[in-house]
Amino acid sequence: MSLQKTFIVFTIACMALVMAKTQRLNGLLPERSILNFMASSSRALQGNPTRSLECFDYYIPIIDETAQQYQWDLGNCTEAFENAQQAAFQASSEQRNQLAKTVNDSCEILIECENAATAEDVYQCYINQGPTEAKTLYTVSIDATSQYATLEEKIRQAQSEEDMCNTKARISYEKDSTQAYGELNSCILNDTPIPTTATPSSKV
Ligand SMILES: *[C@@H]1O[C@H](CO)[C@@H](O)[C@H](O)[C@H]1NC(C)=O
Numbered sequence: 394m395s396l397q398k399t400f401i402v403f404t405i406a407c408m409a410l411v412m413a414k415t416q417r418l419n420g421l422l423p424e425r426s427i428l429n430f431m432a433s434s435s436r437a438l439q440g441n442p443t444r445s446l447e448c449f450d451y452y453i454p455i456i457d458e459t460a461q462q463y464q465w466d467l468g469n470c471t472e473a474f475e476n477a478q479q480a481a482f483q484a485s486s487e488q489r490n491q492l493a494k495t496v497n498d499s500c501e502i503l504i505e506c507e508n509a510a511t512a513e514d515v516y517q518c519y520i521n522q523g524p525t526e527a528k529t530l531y532t533v534s535i536d537a538t539s540q541y542a543t544l545e546e547k548i549r550q551a552q553s554e555e556d557m558c559n560t561k562a563r564i565s566y567e568k569d570s571t572q573a574y575g576e577l578n579s580c581i582l583n584d585t586p587i588p589t590t591a592t593p594s595s596k597v
């Protein structure tokens with residue numbers, strides 16, 4: 394293998410490595426654009442390996458950065474969901490406490506029946522209080538049903554907001570990475586000058 398061929402193989406292997414790494418990070422790379430990129434670049438790579446390497450040096454960090462930003466964005470989406478979910482749980486805490494109190498009071502009354510003064514009073518207590526407390530417990534069930542529905546609705550909403558947040562992050566990532574690959578491609582094809590500054594010219 395000539396030195397130049399070795400270099401080209403190395404460059405392509407390097408490129409594949411970067412792509413594999415990015416792909417592992419998120420699994421959502423716009424693969425078609427990468428295939429297009431590889432197809433159109435491989436010929437140019439052979440033409441001017443030194444130039445290609447300089448293009449890679451410049452764009453690989455930018456491409457890494459878009460993937461990193463995507464990870465951060467997804468992390469923020471998850472965090473926002475978790476906060477909203479936590480807030481929904483907390484918002485229901487007072488109501489749940491109230492239900493617990495009602496149940497405790499009802500049970501307390503029935504539990505106390507056995508301590509009534511006489512046998513007749515004990516029976517009267519069960520006979521009278523039984524249906525009353527049963528009714529109270531029934532309203533607990535009704536209230537719990539409606540409170541639970543409210544909680545579920547809040548969580549569903551938080552989930553759909555997370556979905557939208559994830560989608561927004563993915564679209565932005567796809568846009569940024571497609572642009573970076575496009576610019577890298579142009580750089581390799583000699584359409585655009587090799588950027589000279591260490592900092593990216595376009596915000597990604
Ligand atoms: C949220 O985004 C910011 C800026 O992009 C980032 O610094 C931070 O790490 C992200 N938070 C999480 C939990 O990923």
Ligand SMILES: *[C@@H]1O[C@H](CO)[C@@H](O)[C@H](O)[C@H]1NC(C)=O
Binds near residue numbers: 490493494497
């Ligand atoms: C209900 O009773 C249980 C057991 O006696 C007690 O641990 C709990 O704190 C009570 N809850 C309320 C809200 O009063």
